[in-house]
Amino acid sequence: PAPQELAGKRVLITAGGTRENIDPVRFIGNRSSGKMGVSLATAAAAMGAQVTLIVGQVSVGLPDSPQVEVVHVESTEELLAAVQDHFTKTDALVMAAAVADYRPVKAAAEKVKKTSEHDEWAIKLVETPDILQTVAKTKRPDQVVVGFAAETQHLLANAQRKLASKGADIIVANQVGGPSSAFASEDDQVTILTPDATPDRWPKMSKNAVAQRIMKLLGQKLKLGD
Numbered sequence: 001p002a003p004q005e006l007a008g009k010r011v012l013i014t015a016g017g018t019r020e021n022i023d024p025v026r027f028i029g030n031r032s033s034g035k036m037g038v039s040l041a042t043a044a045a046a047m048g049a050q051v052t053l054i055v056g057q058v059s060v061g062l063p064d065s066p067q068v069e070v071v072h073v074e075s076t077e078e079l080l081a082a083v084q085d086h087f088t089k090t091d092a093l094v095m096a097a098a099v100a101d102y103r104p105v106k107a108a109a110e111k112v113k114k115t116s117e118h119d120e121w122a123i124k125l126v127e128t129p130d131i132l133q134t135v136a137k138t139k140r141p142d143q144v145v146v147g148f149a150a151e152t153q154h155l156l157a158n159a160q161r162k163l164a165s166k167g168a169d170i171i172v173a174n175q176v177g178g179p180s181s182a183f184a185s186e187d188d189q190v191t192i193l194t195p196d197a198t199p200d201r202w203p204k205m206s207k208n209a210v211a212q213r214i215m216k217l218l219g220q221k222l223k224l225g226d
């Protein structure tokens with residue numbers, strides 16, 4: 001068994017993609033498989049943590065362990081409420097969920113029908129709350145908050161900006177799109193950003209291995225805060 005570096009710790013992890021309703025049958029979603037978040041939950045539990053896993057849309061199996069409590073949500077609003085509900089009780093939060101940045105201003109109550117009058121349909125979107133930023137503002141000094149930055153370009157610059165603007169202790173940056181895309185992939189090449197060190201580029205490895213290393217790092221940060 002893995003060393004119990006997270007024994008007695010509570011870890012809150014979000015995974016998968018959110019869905020924003022357009023009408024009762026349609027939604028705006030994203031390509032997140034939930035694989036990284038689920039791997040993180042499994043790794044944390046193996047290291048002795050008590051895990052709450054908040055999941056949106058996932059296409060992988062969920063951990064079946066007494067150490068992992070699973071909470072299901074759909075929209076960004078529901079995810080925010082669930083995270084806020086659990087945050088004060090947790091030692092660490094890892095935001096691996098792919099959260100919608102925009103949602104329809106208003107979901108239609110009935111299915112929107114095709115009409116013969118027009119062949120275009122514009123859906124007005126409004127920005128969603130940034131969960132990581134909102135919650136990190138209420139962080140205690142003993143809590144560790146981890147975010148992800150998935151970018152198609154200017155990865156490090158964007159990730160560096162996110163570290164500061166979102167108030168996270170760690171940002172895990174990974175490239176999406178192209179041959180080393182993180183989405184729906186088994187492998188991942190990530191760079192770890194923290195406020196007090198230069199970016200640490202990890203070699204390409206399985207998402208399970210990345211998850212284990214992230215949880216080890218989290219264990220070290222939590223220990224420093226003890």
Ligand code: C5P
Nearest residue numbers: 095096097099128129130131132147148
């Ligand atoms: O800004 P961007 O979406 O690239 O940031 C990614 C990080 O922020 C991820 O950790 C994601 O879970 C989190 N996020 C959030 N709330 C949002 C958008 C992203 O917590 N509305």
